[in-house]
Amino acid sequence: MKPPSRVSRLYEVMDLMLDSVGDPLALKSLAASASYSSFHFDRIFRELTGFSAVEYQRKRRLRRAAHLLRHEPDVAIVRIAQDCGFPSNAAFAKAFKQQFSMSAKAWREGGWREYMDQQVGRESDVSFFVAEPDNLEALLAPYCPPQPGTIAARIAVRMLPAVTLRYQRFFGQSGAALSIACNDVVCERERRDAAAGAPGGRPWYGVFDEDPGFTGESEYCYDFGHADDAGADPGMGMRVLPAGSYACLDFHQEWPRFRSMYEDWLDKQSLWRLDSTRPHIQMVERSLDGRWRGWLALPIKKR
Structure with a gap:
């Protein structure tokens, strides 16, 4: 049987990142699991996705938070920030506003619909x-x-x-x-x-x-x-x-x-x-x- 390709190895790493979206990102460990040095892993990851591994994971964390803010209205915002891997509520608030152009509170109160309609579209x-x-x-x-x-x-x-x-x-x-x-x-x-x-x-x-x-x-x-x-x-x-x-x-x-x-x-x-x-x-x-x-x-x- 042929060994897994370079791309399929990166797929596996990306799936691992999604499964552990709330955990600290250990770039060296991810690179090692794909049999690359940290430098080559980040370069190849960027070629494949258009983002560095760190930026890719940051965006996935924010989208997971956006999901939870919409669909888990009884969970506190600070808990969602923690569950999505942000070290503090302040860091989460800053990153969320940069990504979605509104606060997490405004998003939860219905801003998500405006974002979906105006920023993303059909x-x-x-x-x-x-x-x-x-x-x-x-x-x-x-x-x-x-x-x-x-x-x-x-x-x-x-x-x-x-x-x-x-x-x-x-x-x-x-x-x-x-x-x-x-x-x-x-x-x-x-x-x-x-x-x-x-x-x-x-x-x-x-x-x-x-x-x-x-x-x-x-x-x-x-x-x-x-x-x-x-x-x-x-x-x-x-x-x-x-x-x-x-x-x-x-x-x-x-x-x-x-x-x-x-x-x-x-x-x-x-x-x-x-x-x-x-x-x-x-x-x-x-x-x-x-x-x-x-x-x-x-x-x-x-x-």
Whole structure:
């Protein structure tokens, strides 16, 4: 078996950083886990993501805090700052205002919605990636809130099993660019399956570890791939999508968005809240008529 590639080793380090977002960042330890010196690790990390490892982790901490401020209204701001790895409330307040142009208190009181609408906009929602990139109508359509109750009526809470995923990671891409990149991955694998006489119709997973509404295009980190199998490319990343409770929205011949699930269901019910420790997941597969169908899954936990 081929050894893991340089990129897949960096993927593993990035996943470790996400899992330990509240812990001190030990750059030497991260570099060693990827078999690099600190200097080469930071240089390669910047080439891959556009950010140094320290800046990348700082932004992830702030986005985790933004999640918690929105979805955990009963947790004190100082506790959120501590849980997200900031040494003091003053350091957190300064960093948060630099990132989001408002205080954490203003964000919690509704500023997050203004930020999402004005600073990020419709391309913040990667859930409407189109597996057929010539479907520009779906890609370019502005977000329209659903008729009240129409999305909520279709959502089912399910216990999803863990899935071991082989994936390619995309940075700083959204909209048409992301759609085309994902479609290239699908087409290449379908060609390989056809050449090997393997059955088609495999499910594909898109994974986003953070709230899409709070992440600007330059900071996107989106994983796209398929369940692990014997023919997988060891140069791809490998991760486990965790089992647990998810709010699921099935679709066929349409491209719903996570935002509609938040606004028409999550924000309007009292039993469930977002679990920011698990990713947003989209599954898509070709139906017998060749069209795409699948589901969106929001990670949730009991209030």
